[in-house]
Amino acid sequence: MKYLLTTIGMCIALAIGAQDYNVAHNGGKLILEGVDNAKITSYDGSEVVFSAKIERDEKKSERAKGLKPINSLGLDDNSGIGLSVKKDGDNLKVTQIGECMCDDDEGYTIKLPKSMGVDYSHSTYDSDRLMIEGVTKEIVVSTNYTNVKLKDVTGPMSVKTVYGDIEATFSSVEQNSSVSLNSVYGFVDAAIPAASKAKLSLKTPYGQIYTDFDIDVASTNGMRELSDKKISGTINSGGVDFMIKSGYENIYLRKK
Amino acid sequence: MNKEEKIIDYLQGEMTYEERSKFERSLTSDPVLKAELEEYRLLFDEIDQMEISRPSLTLKSNFDYMLESEMIRQDSKSNVMTLKTWRSAAAVAAILVIGFLVGQNWTQKSVINQQSQALVADMKRNMKSESVTGRIEAVQVSQQFAKPENEVLNTLIETLKNDSSPNVRLAAAEALDRYAAEEKVRTALVRQLSTEKDPFVLIALINTLSEQKVEKAIDPLxxxxxxxxxxxxxxxxAHLGLIKIEKI
Incomplete structure (x- = not known):
């Protein structure tokens, strides 16, 4: 039985080749453009590691033998896994070339040094999820259809998506710059430690706001503005700007 | 923070909720503070209503003419202090007193100006930040102004037009939503409607313009x-926006 499993395993590994591509880089940002279904985690290391399970279409590769896919910007796949990876000043710029070579269920897995921030943008239907874990430098996300999941993050960050939902779990709320989470048609769910200091601005014109925090609502000339669509106030006597907006769905701000 | 600073902060609405309620509590127990607050409030109102009147050119030349003729007369008449000269001396003294009072008002106003100028400078400096969240924070500073300051509006409009990050442009569009009654802001938002490429920023622009029923937006929509x-x-x-504006 064991042998059988190993054989099957080996066959699968041969059919779907897992491949890595490493680049030494420190500081700056990892700029990702149109990279499908990315899972980004930070780790103690000095290299950015891209990995994907490459699914090769045999017929296509037969015809394309000896040729490289390129994109309209003239960038080519210099990583061997369908990504153009280039230094761009202090930053590392990564663009996906053409369709994802990766297995749809897996997408690209990217590990980056703790000193790096992330700037991710994606505008097509081809990517339905993005996961960012443990990144404590600045995170900037701009997508149209991608759901965004953030785990063990601290801010500063600015996330916006048109159709995607945003789910974020903060390990703490960094006080040096702002946090903003915006979705037009998706919900936003943020969990932050109960003792977090923040100046909140929560807006949802057509949704509902849910929270278990005690929010001190701001007042002008002794009058407090109370609305279930728009709340500005502070928690734990105020701190960094923390903005959540959803156009048509609910907002959830919970204690972690 | 001394008492005067507190009063100024209170009147400008720059206190946090807690500071404000604490201050209001001390008002009820301290009549002197309350009287002082009323004085400042009057002063603020006056400053708001005060318009700078400049002397017209004719007034100035008339004045120069009078001064000249008076000097000639003085020369011809010897240096005896007549009732007339006393009267002009009194007038000069009155002008000095008025000038002094106006000057005091001006220094008060300049204290307030200094505060908002410091904020504006802060905002502009942070606007040049490399980091996206830093620039968003700068945009948020604009929320601290009770009234739309020209320079603040210009900075926000500039950011909406030129910032490379759509996240920052979105923040600028949302900050301008508060000032959408201003003609200048409306024009900028309408213009951006035809040039903006980011879908989220576009949706924010459409929402603001349609809620404000800006008719100029109909064509680009x-x-x-x-x-x-x-x-x-x-x-x-865009369809939804058109319906809101035209009340179909």
Whole structure:
């Protein structure tokens, strides 16, 4: 039985080749453009590691033998896994070339040094999820259809998506710059430690706001503005700007 | 923070909720503080209403003429202090006193100006930040102004037009929403409607313009609904916007 499993395993590994591509880089940002279904985690290391399970279409590769896919910007796949990876000043710029070579269920897995921030943008239907874990430098996300999941993050960050939902779990709320989470048609769910200091601005014109925090609502000339669509106030006597907006769905701000 | 600073902060609405309620509590127990607050409030109102009147050119030349003729007369008449000269001395003294009072008002105003100028400078400096969240924070500073300051509006409009990050442009569009009654802001938002490429920023612009029923936006909105390279959800929002503006 064991042998059988190993054989099957080996066959699968041969059919779907897992491949890595490493680049030494420190500081700056990892700029990702149109990279499908990315899972980004930070780790103690000095290299950015891209990995994907490459699914090769045999017929296509037969015809394309000896040729490289390129994109309209003239960038080519210099990583061997369908990504153009280039230094761009202090930053590392990564663009996906053409369709994802990766297995749809897996997408690209990217590990980056703790000193790096992330700037991710994606505008097509081809990517339905993005996961960012443990990144404590600045995170900037701009997508149209991608759901965004953030785990063990601290801010500063600015996330916006048109159709995607945003789910974020903060390990703490960094006080040096702002946090903003915006979705037009998706919900936003943020969990932050109960003792977090923040100046909140929560807006949802057509949704509902849910929270278990005690929010001190701001007042002008002794009058407090109370609305279930728009709340500005502070928690734990105020701190960094923390903005959540959803156009048509609910907002959830919970204690972690 | 001394008492005067507190009063100024209170009147400008720059206190946090806690500071404000603490201050209001001390007002009820301290009549002197309350009287002082009323004085400052009057002063603020006056400053708001005060318009700088400049002497017209004719007034100035008349004055010069009078001064000259008076000097000639003085020369011819010897240096005896007549009733007339006493009267002009009194007038000069009165002018000095008035000038002094106005000057005091001005220094008060300049204290307030200094505060908002410091904020504006802060905002502009942070606007040049490399980091996206830093620039968003700078945009948020604009929320601290009770009234739309020219320079603040200009900075926000500039950011909406030129910032490379759509996240920052979105923050600028949302900050301008508060000032959408201003003609200048409306024009900028309408203009951005035809140049903006980011869908989220576009939706924010459409929402603001349609809620404010800005009729100038009708043409660019109609263009959006028929444009070929525009995503369906933006066309839907543009249709919705048109309905809101035209009250169909």
């Amino acid at each position: 109609q263009e959006l609904t028929t444009a070929e390279d525009v995503a369906k959800f933006i066309k839907d929002e």
